[in-house]
Amino acid sequence: EAGVAQSPRYKIIEKRQSVAFWCNPISGHATLYWYQQILGQGPKLLIQFQNNGVVDDSQLPKDRFSAERLKGVDSTLKIQPAKLEDSAVYLCASSPLSFVGDTIYFGEGSWLTVV
């Protein structure tokens, strides 16, 4: 079974520039998550999609971050304009359903450095 795919794996940008990350979840998984993991911390949920609808985006900084999941399959996370504090690993994850306790499968992450 193919895992969650993410690209690019690494990105270095200057502050105030924009960046986009792409995620393709495991085939058939209804729920897709974007997490932000800052160095030394655990992953923090940014946004959760159920099919192509947003379930939770309460921790997404909407003034600069946006995400979409058109057609309920792959997803794009965009940051514009980037700040230094956005330097982190952006993890995409998916799960078959979205009930409490459902196993979540993570991608390898996209490492962002903002200079």
Place this chain on the structure above:
Amino acid sequence: AQRVTQPEKLLSVFKGAPVELKCNYSYSGSPELFWYVQYSRQRLQLLLRHISRESIKGFTADLNKGETSFHLKKPFAQEEDSAMYYCALSGRELVFGKGTKLTVNP
């Protein structure tokens, strides 16, 4: 509010020694708790969940609602257990602790 606390940032043991990674949580509802592990250069993956009451790679974890804890234990650590371990609580969303880096020395 959901909160997960892993008090140890780093934990170092010798091969064959017992290991316990601590996790405490705060949640007003009925919690679902997990341990996730990230080996070097690999993706974050589920190690075990409390509802399964299973042992994975020799690790076990018992939910103690009175102490609001979900400590991860293994009686005899192996070098291949060296990794980052994250405790996670699933309530309204999956909330992770900051993680404990376990190093098992030969």
